Amino acid sequence: MPAASAPSRRLTARTLAIADKRGLILRAATQVFARNGFFQSQVADIARVAGVAAGTVYLYFQSKDDLLVSIFERTMRETLADGRAALEGMTDARQRLAHIAHLHLERLGRDRDLAVVFQVELRQSTKFMERFSSTLLQDYLALIRDTIALGQQSGVFRSDVSATTGAKIFFGALDEMATNWVLSKRRYRLAPGADTVVDVFINGVGSRRAERAIEP
Amino acid sequence: MPAASAPSRRLTARTLAIADKRGLILRAATQVFARNGFFQSQVADIARVAGVAAGTVYLYFQSKDDLLVSIFERTMRETLADGRAALEGMTDARQRLAHIAHLHLERLGRDRDLAVVFQVELRQSTKFMERFSSTLLQDYLALIRDTIALGQQSGVFRSDVSATTGAKIFFGALDEMATNWVLSKRRYRLAPGADTVVDVFINGVGSRRAERAIEP
Amino acid sequence: MPAASAPSRRLTARTLAIADKRGLILRAATQVFARNGFFQSQVADIARVAGVAAGTVYLYFQSKDDLLVSIFERTMRETLADGRAALEGMTDARQRLAHIAHLHLERLGRDRDLAVVFQVELRQSTKFMERFSSTLLQDYLALIRDTIALGQQSGVFRSDVSATTGAKIFFGALDEMATNWVLSKRRYRLAPGADTVVDVFINGVGSRRAERAIEP
Amino acid sequence: MPAASAPSRRLTARTLAIADKRGLILRAATQVFARNGFFQSQVADIARVAGVAAGTVYLYFQSKDDLLVSIFERTMRETLADGRAALEGMTDARQRLAHIAHLHLERLGRDRDLAVVFQVELRQSTKFMERFSSTLLQDYLALIRDTIALGQQSGVFRSDVSATTGAKIFFGALDEMATNWVLSKRRYRLAPGADTVVDVFINGVGSRRAERAIEP
DNA sequence: TATGAATGAGCCTTCATTCAT
DNA sequence: AATGAATGAAGGCTCATTCAT
Numbered sequence: 039m040p041a042a043s044a045p046s047r048r049l050t051a052r053t054l055a056i057a058d059k060r061g062l063i064l065r066a067a068t069q070v071f072a073r074n075g076f077f078q079s080q081v082a083d084i085a086r087v088a089g090v091a092a093g094t095v096y097l098y099f100q101s102k103d104d105l106l107v108s109i110f111e112r113t114m115r116e117t118l119a120d121g122r123a124a125l126e127g128m129t130d131a132r133q134r135l136a137h138i139a140h141l142h143l144e145r146l147g148r149d150r151d152l153a154v155v156f157q158v159e160l161r162q163s164t165k166f167m168e169r170f171s172s173t174l175l176q177d178y179l180a181l182i183r184d185t186i187a188l189g190q191q192s193g194v195f196r197s198d199v200s201a202t203t204g205a206k207i208f209f210g211a212l213d214e215m216a217t218n219w220v221l222s223k224r225r226y227r228l229a230p231g232a233d234t235v236v237d238v239f240i241n242g243v244g245s246r247r248a249e250r251a252i253e254p
Numbered sequence: 255m256p257a258a259s260a261p262s263r264r265l266t267a268r269t270l271a272i273a274d275k276r277g278l279i280l281r282a283a284t285q286v287f288a289r290n291g292f293f294q295s296q297v298a299d300i301a302r303v304a305g306v307a308a309g310t311v312y313l314y315f316q317s318k319d320d321l322l323v324s325i326f327e328r329t330m331r332e333t334l335a336d337g338r339a340a341l342e343g344m345t346d347a348r349q350r351l352a353h354i355a356h357l358h359l360e361r362l363g364r365d366r367d368l369a370v371v372f373q374v375e376l377r378q379s380t381k382f383m384e385r386f387s388s389t390l391l392q393d394y395l396a397l398i399r400d401t402i403a404l405g406q407q408s409g410v411f412r413s414d415v416s417a418t419t420g421a422k423i424f425f426g427a428l429d430e431m432a433t434n435w436v437l438s439k440r441r442y443r444l445a446p447g448a449d450t451v452v453d454v455f456i457n458g459v460g461s462r463r464a465e466r467a468i469e470p
Numbered sequence: 471m472p473a474a475s476a477p478s479r480r481l482t483a484r485t486l487a488i489a490d491k492r493g494l495i496l497r498a499a500t501q502v503f504a505r506n507g508f509f510q511s512q513v514a515d516i517a518r519v520a521g522v523a524a525g526t527v528y529l530y531f532q533s534k535d536d537l538l539v540s541i542f543e544r545t546m547r548e549t550l551a552d553g554r555a556a557l558e559g560m561t562d563a564r565q566r567l568a569h570i571a572h573l574h575l576e577r578l579g580r581d582r583d584l585a586v587v588f589q590v591e592l593r594q595s596t597k598f599m600e601r602f603s604s605t606l607l608q609d610y611l612a613l614i615r616d617t618i619a620l621g622q623q624s625g626v627f628r629s630d631v632s633a634t635t636g637a638k639i640f641f642g643a644l645d646e647m648a649t650n651w652v653l654s655k656r657r658y659r660l661a662p663g664a665d666t667v668v669d670v671f672i673n674g675v676g677s678r679r680a681e682r683a684i685e686p
Numbered sequence: 687m688p689a690a691s692a693p694s695r696r697l698t699a700r701t702l703a704i705a706d707k708r709g710l711i712l713r714a715a716t717q718v719f720a721r722n723g724f725f726q727s728q729v730a731d732i733a734r735v736a737g738v739a740a741g742t743v744y745l746y747f748q749s750k751d752d753l754l755v756s757i758f759e760r761t762m763r764e765t766l767a768d769g770r771a772a773l774e775g776m777t778d779a780r781q782r783l784a785h786i787a788h789l790h791l792e793r794l795g796r797d798r799d800l801a802v803v804f805q806v807e808l809r810q811s812t813k814f815m816e817r818f819s820s821t822l823l824q825d826y827l828a829l830i831r832d833t834i835a836l837g838q839q840s841g842v843f844r845s846d847v848s849a850t851t852g853a854k855i856f857f858g859a860l861d862e863m864a865t866n867w868v869l870s871k872r873r874y875r876l877a878p879g880a881d882t883v884v885d886v887f888i889n890g891v892g893s894r895r896a897e898r899a900i901e902p
Numbered sequence: 903t904a905t906g907a908a909t910g911a912g913c914c915t916t917c918a919t920t921c922a923t
Numbered sequence: 924a925a926t927g928a929a930t931g932a933a934g935g936c937t938c939a940t941t942c943a944t
Contacts, residue, residue, distance in 0.1 A: 059924095077293060077378075081918060082927095091926045093920080102918065132460075161377030162293075186459065195459045203431075203450050204459055210430020211423040218422050234419050242458030243402065243411045243420055244348075297935060298910095307909045309937080318935065509725060513939060514906095523905045525941080534939065564892075593809030594723075618891065627891045635882050636891055638866050639859040646858020647851075666851050674890030675834065675843045675852055676780075729914060730931095739930045744915070 060098045063088045064112065067105040072151035076106060076159045106166065109155055114174040117145060121181060131189025132240055138182060139212055139232035146216050147228030157217040179205050195240075204239075211235045276314045279304045280328065283321040288367035292322060292375045322378075325371055330390040333361060337397060347405025348456055354398060355428055355448035362432050363444030373433040395421050411456075420455075427451045492530050495520045496544065499537040504583035508538060508591045538598065541587055546606040549577060553613060563621025564672055570614060571644055571664035578648050579660030589649040611637050627672075636671075643667045708746045711736045712760065715753040720802035724754060758808055761800065762822040765793060769829060779837025780888055786830060787860055787880035794864050795876030805865040827853050843888075852887075859883045 066088035070079045081102055085092040099105050121141055128134045146153035160166060183205040189195030195204075212235055219228045282304035286295045297318055301308040315321050337357055344350045362369035399421035405411035411420075428451055435444045498520035502511045513534055517524045531537050553573055560566045578585035592598060615637035621627035627636075644667055651660045714736035718727045729750050733740040747753050769789055776782045794801035831853035837843030843852075860883055867876045 075378075093926055096919070097924070158377060161374060162291075189459070194461055196461050199450060199454055199459055203447065204454065206430045206434050207427040207451055207454050210426040210428070210433075212426070213430060214422045214426020215419075217426075231419065234415055235423055238415055238420065238423050238455065238458065240458045240460040242454065242456045242460075243405070243415055244456040244458075245410055245412050309910060310908055312936065313907070525905055528940070529903070590809060593806060594725075621891070626893055628889075628893050631882060631886055631891055635863075635879065636886065638862050639883055639886050642858040642860070642862020642865075643855040644858070645862060646854045649858075650854050663851065666847055667855055670847055670852065670855050670890065671886065672890045672892040674886065674888045674892075675837070675847055676888040676890075677842055677844050741930055745928070750914070
């Protein structure tokens with residue numbers, strides 16, 4: 039092996055080590071935040087769970103807030119990437135919505151600590167909310183909105199409901215399913231709820247016999 | 255007025271004064287929490303806005319937490335009472351849902367500070383969430399669920415979607431409408447969204463031409 | 471009854487009422503201080519036990535401190551007066567000491583709450599201690615010192631021990647008996663200890679066979 | 687010195703540094719408590735006198751209370767250890783008592799701040815008193831009681847006075863000597879009083895001519 | 903005299919963050 | 924890169940005292 043590659047290899051190793059430790063700390067933070075609540079969690083606790091010293095956390099993250107933001111960003115980025123990749127080949131907007139719903143609830147249903155952080159701890163205050171809603175969350179809502187718009191263009195969705203409003207309703211429904219699951223004392227599987235949400239969103243709860251609903 | 259009524263009058267005056275002061279402090283707390291966030295708000299700020307001394311707050315409320323809880327409880331109690339009263343005469347489940355949605359978004363749309371507290375500050379942590387979800391919030395969800403069940407019995411709603419899941423979807427949609435409105439930089443009227451939510455919830459976004467949707 | 475006497479009678483009645491209420495509050499304070507400790511006691515508690523409003527306490531006493539001081543002064547004044555009166559006819563210094571010791575321990579042994587206040591709560595801090603030691607407590611120590619000096623003059627007490635030091639030792643012994651009784655979990659009668667204190671103080675614990683003691 | 691000893695040396699240095707800082711804070715607390723009184727002292731003052739940050743105090747002590755308790759425990763432990771060590775070789779109970787008295791008054795007489803804390807501040811309330819009297823203070827009284835019992839067995843002390851009562855009287859006398867010294871405005875040496883206390887305790891203040899004292 | 907609602911000064915403690923090693 | 928001892932700002936809450944009634 040040529041000597042020249044050594045530094046590069048070392049760099050790669052280092053990069054991996056860093057990535058590992060970042061992930062290690064982030065997983066510890068998710069667990070601690072979920073179980074104690076963000077404000078009741080101490081950086082020292084997270085460090086202990088991660089098996090590092092308190093000061094070490096600050097080598098990888100700016101602040102305690104940054105830990106929370108990073109959990110959000112990392113998960114959102116992954117979800118968005120996964121979502122976009124999977125949607126690539128799907129032409130049916132209804133199928134796309136179903137996929138988004140499944141991805142959404144499956145990811146949260148798979149990792150309860152993550153779900154708690156997403157459904158509860160991240161809603162700390164306008165401080166966080168505003169920071170989030172201006173970026174990745176908007177991207178996520180945009181993904182849904184575009185899917186609905188696609189359905190409207192292709193004629194499978196009504197055009198008299200704005201895609202933006204539809205996206206809020208769809209996201210809100212999924213979000214509430216997740217929040218309810220997180221706060222419920224009963225233990226049930228979250229993911230199956232995705233089908234119902236999609237079904238209701240597309241077909242409504244109105245019976246076929248009933249005429250089109252009440253207009254204001 | 256007979257002399258005998260004097261004590262009663264004094265008592266009433268005092269009772270009113272107390273009620274006023276509680277309400278005064280609660281309104282101040284709503285404003286301060288909404289603008290600074292719960293954790294960034296100081297009890298001294300609330301007292302200043304209410305025009306009382308810091309210690310006086312503790313004559314009417316147990317703690318800072320209690321202020322937040324009281325805002326929630328007071329509003330929920332009123333909303334539930336109003337909702338039940340108005341629903342009394344309505345037999346059509348679709349009409350009932352429409353009414354609930356309007357009441358929900360109108361109340362929040364009328365008082366932005368209250369909306370901020372409800373959509374953001376109250377979601378502080380599982381500590382609060384669990385406290386809430388076990389009581390009045392459950393009552394509210396039950397009100398929706400019962401309305402859906404009524405619609406299923408009368409045949410205007412499908413019976414192959416559980417009323418409980420339907421209630422989550424309906425509430426989640428309304429909740430997201432409110433949260434989006436609160437966090438949005440644009441200023442628009444919240445209440446009109448109620449109709450769309452009801453429409454989509456009942457009729458779905460699927461076009462009439464499109465067949466019944468995707469089953470899992 | 472002459473009209474002229476009415477004011478006087480009223481004044482007397484008022485004076486009595488005042489004396490009663492002062493006493494009432496003071497007894498309540500003694501009880502509350504004894505059971506909760508001075509700093510843990512709240513003026514509102516004392517008022518409640520006395521059956522008056524919080525503000526009323528301040529019509530009879532300057533401050534919370536004043537309550538503690540008044541308990542001390544009232545008891546000391548009574549004890550000193552009783553002591554002096556009883557000592558009047560006694561010529562034997564040993565008999566006098568015995569009487570003082572009995573009076574001391576009987577008064578405390580009769581009222582445990584008072585004893586707790588005297589042995590514990592009054593030792594709050596130099597602030598109180600210095601205030602007390604400069605007046606009535608000095609008078610009390612002087613009463614003992616003078617009794618010892620009398621005994622030295624009449625030849626029943628050694629003159630090679632200063633009366634002042636002797637008084638400290640005698641008082642300290644009584645004081646410790648009381649403190650031990652107050653803090654003890656066992657329930658026993660305090661007063662009988664007076665005899666032992668006097669006996670040891672006068673005769674020493676040395677056996678008769680043993681020669682006069684160790685000199686430094 | 688071999689290289690191998692370096693880690694051990696570093697450990698020792700750190701241990702010393704910690705021991706120093708604990709002691710440093712404890713000395714500062716003694717000074718501040720003595721001069722301001724416990725309740726009037728602020729933890730921030732103690733930190734300033736010790737030359738550390740306020741938070742640092744809490745790295746070494748649980749609470750403000752703990753500082754007071756630690757002063758007591760440290761001093762009592764040392765005094766008990768010193769006392770037991772010194773008593774080892776002494777067979778004469780009278781000599782032993784004299785030694786205890788000297789140790790007691792010398793230690794307090796040497797450090798006025800410590801004396802103030804012991805004689806005044808530690809008598810705060812039953813809260814502290816009960817905590818103390820159940821352990822180290824009992825040990826100290828037991829040391830005196832055992833010494834008296836030893837004297838009774840060897841025949842130099844009377845057996846008709848219980849060793850327990852004798853111990854209270856002896857301790858009370860020493861305690862009062864110290865309290866008087868602390869509260870006195872005059873400045874005199876405390877330790878010499880030890881001899882008088884022992885003398886009076888063993889021989890009594892009764893003159894040799896006088897017969898055995900008054901029996902109840 | 904009596905009330906008790908209102909006042910507001912005062913402080914212990916926590917814990918995110920830093921930095922010397 | 925890693926440590927963890929040290930920092931110090933920040934605020935909820937209590938309660939003695941006042942005063943309008």
